[in-house]
Amino acid sequence: QVIYDAYFGKPIKDDRNKQLQSLNLTGPCTIKVEPCQKEEGRRIDGTCTNPKYPSRGGSPTPLLRMRPAKFGLGNTLRPAMNGSELPSSRLLRTKILSDGFPEDHEFNTLATHVFVFSTVDVADLTVLLRYAVVSDCCLGNRPNRVNPLCIPIPVTQDDPYLRRTGIRCMNLTRFSTYQEMGCIPNSLPAERYNLPTPVQDLSIVYGYSDLRERQIRTYQGGLLKSEMKDGVERPPGTSAICINNRRPVENACYEFGKQLFSVTIKCNICIYTCLGDFYDGNVLSGIYLTAMWFYREHNRLARKLAMINPCWDDQELFETARKINIAQWQYILYYELMSDILGRKNAIETGVLYETNGYVNDFDERHKPGVYHEYLIGTRWFHTFQDGRTDLYSRKGKYLGTRTTVDDEFRSGILEVNNTEADLTQGAFRQRAAKFDYTIEPDLAERVLGELQSASDLSAIDIMRGRDQGLPPYNEYRKICGMPVAHKFKDFEDAIYADVCFRSFLSLLPGRQISKKNNDDKTNEAYLENNEAGTYLYPSDVFVLQKVEQLRRIYDDEVDDMELMVAIYSERLLHGAWVGPTLFCIMVENLVNWRKSDRFFFEHGDTHAALTLPQLNEVRQASMARILCDNGDGVEKIQPKAMLNVSKKNKITPCEHIPSIDLQKWVDPKCYEGKKNPYLPEDYWSTGYNVPWSGQLYDYKK
Numbered sequence: 001q002v003i004y005d006a007y008f009g010k011p012i013k014d015d016r017n018k019q020l021q022s023l024n025l026t027g028p029c030t031i032k033v034e035p036c037q038k039e040e041g042r043r044i045d046g047t048c049t050n051p052k053y054p055s056r057g058g059s060p061t062p063l064l065r066m067r068p069a070k071f072g073l074g075n076t077l078r079p080a081m082n083g084s085e086l087p088s089s090r091l092l093r094t095k096i097l098s099d100g101f102p103e104d105h106e107f108n109t110l111a112t113h114v115f116v117f118s119t120v121d122v123a124d125l126t127v128l129l130r131y132a133v134v135s136d137c138c139l140g141n142r143p144n145r146v147n148p149l150c151i152p153i154p155v156t157q158d159d160p161y162l163r164r165t166g167i168r169c170m171n172l173t174r175f176s177t178y179q180e181m182g183c184i185p186n187s188l189p190a191e192r193y194n195l196p197t198p199v200q201d202l203s204i205v206y207g208y209s210d211l212r213e214r215q216i217r218t219y220q221g222g223l224l225k226s227e228m229k230d231g232v233e234r235p236p237g238t239s240a241i242c243i244n245n246r247r248p249v250e251n252a253c254y255e256f257g258k259q260l261f262s263v264t265i266k267c268n269i270c271i272y273t274c275l276g277d278f279y280d281g282n283v284l285s286g287i288y289l290t291a292m293w294f295y296r297e298h299n300r301l302a303r304k305l306a307m308i309n310p311c312w313d314d315q316e317l318f319e320t321a322r323k324i325n326i327a328q329w330q331y332i333l334y335y336e337l338m339s340d341i342l343g344r345k346n347a348i349e350t351g352v353l354y355e356t357n358g359y360v361n362d363f364d365e366r367h368k369p370g371v372y373h374e375y376l377i378g379t380r381w382f383h384t385f386q387d388g389r390t391d392l393y394s395r396k397g398k399y400l401g402t403r404t405t406v407d408d409e410f411r412s413g414i415l416e417v418n419n420t421e422a423d424l425t426q427g428a429f430r431q432r433a434a435k436f437d438y439t440i441e442p443d444l445a446e447r448v449l450g451e452l453q454s455a456s457d458l459s460a461i462d463i464m465r466g467r468d469q470g471l472p473p474y475n476e477y478r479k480i481c482g483m484p485v486a487h488k489f490k491d492f493e494d495a496i497y498a499d500v501c502f503r504s505f506l507s508l509l510p511g512r513q514i515s516k517k518n519n520d521d522k523t524n525e526a527y528l529e530n531n532e533a534g535t536y537l538y539p540s541d542v543f544v545l546q547k548v549e550q551l552r553r554i555y556d557d558e559v560d561d562m563e564l565m566v567a568i569y570s571e572r573l574l575h576g577a578w579v580g581p582t583l584f585c586i587m588v589e590n591l592v593n594w595r596k597s598d599r600f601f602f603e604h605g606d607t608h609a610a611l612t613l614p615q616l617n618e619v620r621q622a623s624m625a626r627i628l629c630d631n632g633d634g635v636e637k638i639q640p641k642a643m644l645n646v647s648k649k650n651k652i653t654p655c656e657h658i659p660s661i662d663l664q665k666w667v668d669p670k671c672y673e674g675k676k677n678p679y680l681p682e683d684y685w686s687t688g689y690n691v692p693w694s695g696q697l698y699d700y701k702k
């Protein structure tokens, strides 16, 4: 076993080890790594994801950066170029995004559930517990400038929504850092301390430590612990984190994989870290539904594999079920969700996706496993895509009612009451998502922490987080993303709407069609496709009137003060994609890195743990529709493209017609020596099913 320094990613030297030991910091600041083996599969704790950087991919791994960090003195938030504080993020938010409810014509709520689940797989939201419940960052309704952990958001007197309330400050605290844990000095740039494994490996389901693995496994038949109630399987409901459960009616709170973080750390500065990270699966309804489906899917796979391969022991069943589950999760994330969000053609051109029925051997040991700071900030853009309401539907598609999303935070106890899980599941694929646009749902914009805070604005927080994580100005990202560096605000107009008055005005004129000639962007195309010309005024259009000019005024004409997140919330959508050019560039960088840095990525064929080619092509049959058919409470029918709205081309179909993975490709001949195997196809031995990769198959390289 080698002890690695968690921050530096190098084996730890004796003197450093002694120093950490004397301060009782070995737990939070180091990662113990068993030597990486050629023959092994993906470890629960994420180590050896890339043997060149054995500790990277473990917990905790520092986030990656596309550009060096920029902080103020002593790691305070970056000041404006003139030395003052950057403008209020609430003021910025209210100038670039308006509150509103437009619905998306393409995606439904399930897409938002799956997306947010993918986020929580790689990032913990422990930071929430620091300010969401109690905080002193707005003492006396004024920003607390004394406590260095506080980064409150000032609210101006003329705030369009809060002016009547008297609220002039919103609570917010900084992320916890390696510095705060005592691992590195403050002379290094502040680095966020992030607990989950930073690759897409379903750590919400399986956890990311051996300790948690031991807690959640039954060690029989490869199964995870579960309980059956009214014929529905769920993880044990004994977690304590569901502070919003309305007891005694709503009692369950699920023991998903994320571990109880129990190392000894400096509890005087952070109770929340001592409490642990076991709650992530219970944070939001989208997360706890999706976690439930993939948790059940593990057990479904393990049971089927046990039937197919009766000689397999618990370990083999567990590992194989986990491998298939993660493989299909990665497939769904890349080939179903990201393909639609980035545009399939765009994603293929940039190496995110491949069109092949062979392996894609693009593992490159030079790539460090990790998630980019810019990705975790930038993909907050999808908060515009999130509806503030979650609808309940019956199995027959009858609308039954609506729940308020923010009031269901930390409240997975709702699932077992009044058939709510089944009704929310139906709602997930029947309810439209909110539109990708410049509006944000009022609940997310004004009260994202529900009853826990009197006012909280998610997009304003998103902008603050860019500062908290030390992101440099937007201009630096324009440069690396192939856009010209701006010298004056007007130069931003190549990516951000300058003045949309013309467009809105035209749409008001009865019978007028907006000219196709002038519509070079997706939003306008969507207008033409989805709205009858002349009947619909898109609320944000009026609002974003002269957006660049608004920004110029707020930033005092200083182009290098303009922030990445503000730009991402303002940029025009890229052709064929649902993100602007800068976020596209960031997402591509991150998604490509995830596949290149992870030797176990499902499409790689050059490791011992790789899927066989027939198995890989089975995984390519996976879909969210199938996951819901197999694991959704009461799902018997669904549209094949489950994350897209029901339409003529995407009709609700009985589950029997939704393709599924044929597990016969996992039949193990050793269970059938000398016996007839009911699962083996007739041509099993002649066609070479189940033959591991020999290095001779199609090796797809760009």
Ligand code: HEM
Residues within 6 Å of the ligand: 111, 112, 113, 115, 116, 119, 123, 124, 125, 127, 128, 284, 375, 376, 377, 379, 380, 382, 383, 385, 386, 405, 406, 444, 448, 458, 461, 462, 465
């Ligand atoms: C499309 C769905 C969503 C996506 C893709 C998404 C994405 C993200 C991302 C990337 C983060 C940053 C995570 C981190 O750095 O640790 C985040 C944070 C957060 N999100 Fe979302 N989110 C979604 C839906 C929601 C919903 C429905 C809510 C609440 C009702 C919500 C509330 C929050 C909160 C409170 C934070 C943390 C704020 C902070 O930094 O203090 N998100 N989200």
